[in-house]
Amino acid sequence: MAAKFRPYPGTRDFYPAEMEFRNWMFQTQREVCERYGYGEYQAPVLESTDLYRAKSSEEIVNEQLYTFTDRGDREVSIRPEMTPTLARMAVDRPASCLLPLRWFSIANFMRYERPGRGRLREFYQLNVDLLGAKGPGADAEILMIAVDLMRAYGASDDMFVVRISDRRLLDLWIGIDDREKLRRIGRLIDKKEKITEEAFAEELAKECEDPELESRVRSFLAMDNASLDRDPDEIVAHLKLEGQKADDLLAVLNHLIAVRLLLRKSGHEAAVLFDPAIVRGFDYYTGLVFEIYDTNPENRRAIFGGGRYDRLLGQFGKEDIPAVGFGMGDVTLEHFLEGHGLESSRTVSHRAFLTLMNNDLLGETLKLASELRSEGVHIEASLEATKKFGKQFELAEKKGFRYVLILGEDEAKAGTVIIKDLQTGSQHAETRHTVADYLKKR
CATH class of the missing domain: 3.30.930.10 (Bira Bifunctional Protein; Domain 2)
Structure with missing residues (x-):
């Protein structure tokens, strides 16, 4: 073992x-x-041990320093402060x-x-x-x-x-x-x-x-x-x-x-x-x-x-x-x-999960991902289609995404993107030019 x-x-x-x-x-x-x-x-994380002998407290020098001699026969320590x-x-x-x-x-x-x-x-x-x-x-x-x-x-x-x-x-x-x-x-x-x-x-x-x-x-x-x-x-x-x-x-x-x-x-x-x-x-x-x-x-x-x-x-x-x-x-x-319950007060970045309907759409899907990233949206894109399309939604939910983007063949031709809100279950279409603004507002 x-x-x-x-x-x-x-x-x-x-x-x-x-x-x-x-x-x-x-x-x-x-x-x-x-x-x-x-x-x-x-x-640098390493300093001469003499630096701490002269400038740090006795407790740090005598009890807490990680000290060793390097191959040049120099006594060095990992910085404690x-x-x-x-x-x-x-x-x-x-x-x-x-x-x-x-x-x-x-x-x-x-x-x-x-x-x-x-x-x-x-x-x-x-x-x-x-x-x-x-x-x-x-x-x-x-x-x-x-x-x-x-x-x-x-x-x-x-x-x-x-x-x-x-x-x-x-x-x-x-x-x-x-x-x-x-x-x-x-x-x-x-x-x-x-x-x-x-x-x-x-x-x-x-x-x-x-x-x-x-x-x-x-x-x-x-x-x-x-x-x-x-x-x-x-x-x-x-x-x-x-x-x-x-x-x-x-x-x-x-x-x-x-x-x-x-x-x-x-x-x-x-x-x-x-x-x-x-x-x-x-x-x-x-x-x-x-x-x-x-x-x-x-x-x-x-x-x-x-x-x-x-x-x-x-x-x-x-x-x-x-x-x-x-x-x-x-x-x-x-x-x-x-x-104090403040760890959840941070502002979450604009982020979404981009699905892949089929492998023939991979190029167009990655193009959409690049467009959105250039607008400041954080995108995690699927790189391989799944037998059951719903599996991608399950993965997005497990990873903590609220919004999922869907780009099918019809959407690619029309220049639109479907946005699904996993929290409410609702979905609607946005043009490719307005997707970034929609996500940022939310």
């Missing part, structure tokens, strides 16, 4: 029907990004990359992790990045794209929430100089919703090792969306900060307030909330961070997220380049669309 081969664990095969859905999903992303003036780029590659490309051709740079890509990635709901080893991801622009306007634009993407899929603002914060807030609020402790506390906050409150409290006490520090972290997490309605000076005074730290915290709070004001004026604020618990896992984030959450009670989880990473590109070149962006994975997006 022949061996039964299956896809590699954590990967998927995509059959034509699934690809139709995925192509709609990715085309929607392209259309939204292009409306904002973003250009699409692509890069796109941001380091983007930075490499932008710095490699500075003269041709006029700032601000608006780029997006839709690519596949691999990470060696345990497959589960919303998480696979191979996944596809939209990456959107704005380079060379700082200030609240740039951050607001990225958040506007994120909201518009969700709306483009037919999602209403109550189906999702964009939770935003700033990585600098935690550092300034806690006010300790131990960078490693700050990093550990940040990562603990990042996984807060994935563990029980008891487990979080136990780990927080262990990390802080000081009741006063623990209390300060708790007060930080007690902030909410209404906190941005308060006078920033009052918040700084309450924390008893002085000097540069006070100025820095004030600047961060005013920045978030300005971003929210821009979102309000552009009609995007309804879906955005301030949440200090959003810190993100990657070490390269330097400012704004955000995550888009599904509000479906059956799927309350992050769909995608991103933030500002102003110092990452400077590690490749001579100077830092301000940058902000996000990545939207296909797996969690599909679950969101399915959970």
Whole structure:
């Protein structure tokens, strides 16, 4: 018996029907990004492993990289994320990359992790990045794209929430100089919703090792969306900060307030909330961070997220380049669309099934198919007549076609085509010149 081969664990095969859905999903992303003036780029799936050692999180490098040595004795890895590659490309051709740079890509990635709901080893991801622009306007634009993407899929603002914060807030609020402790506390906050409150409290006490520090972290997490309605000076005074730290915290709070004001004026604020618990896992984030959450009670989880990473590109070149962006994975997006019944909201292309009455009409049938295709209609044509003509109707119905076109000898002479609606059972004749318009209107 022949061996039964299956896809590699954590990967998927995509059959034509699934690809139709995925192509709609990715085309929607392209259309939204292009409306904002973003250009699409692509890069090799393999990179030097050193790129990720220098620029990715420890978890990705130590646990999730697919790494091997090629025949040239070079250590390479399958890309687990796109941001380091983007930075490499932008710095490699500075003269041709006029700032601000608006780029997006839709690519596949691999990470060696345990497959589960919303998480696979191979996944596809939209990456959107704005380079060379700082200030609240740039951050607001990225958040506007994120909201518009969700709306483009037919999602209403109550189906999702964009939770935003700033990585600098935690550092300034806690006010300790131990960078490693700050990093550990940040990562603990990042996984807060994935563990029980008891487990979080136990780990927080262990990390802080000081009741006063623990209390300060708790007060930080007690902030909410209404906190941005308060006078920033009052918040700084309450924390008893002085000097540069006070100025820095004030600047961060005013920045978030300005971003929210821009979102309000552009009609995007309804879906955005301030949440200090959003810190993100990657070490390269330097400012704004955000995550888009599904509000479906059956799927309350992050769909995608991103933030500002102003110092990452400077590690490749001579100077830092301000940058902000996000990545939207296909797996969690599909679950969101399915959970809200939005996967069927896509516009179906103009398509029809063209039958073949007899083999002598094959040439004329293919000619009609070419005419309709040139008008933008998607045609699947029968290439061989069947003994029972009704079998072609059965095949069309099984394949999901609503309209079937019939071209017999009489129709070929008269310059007409019979259109049968499989849903209603009705049929009528159209001239060859009006068939395309008829199908497009329906």
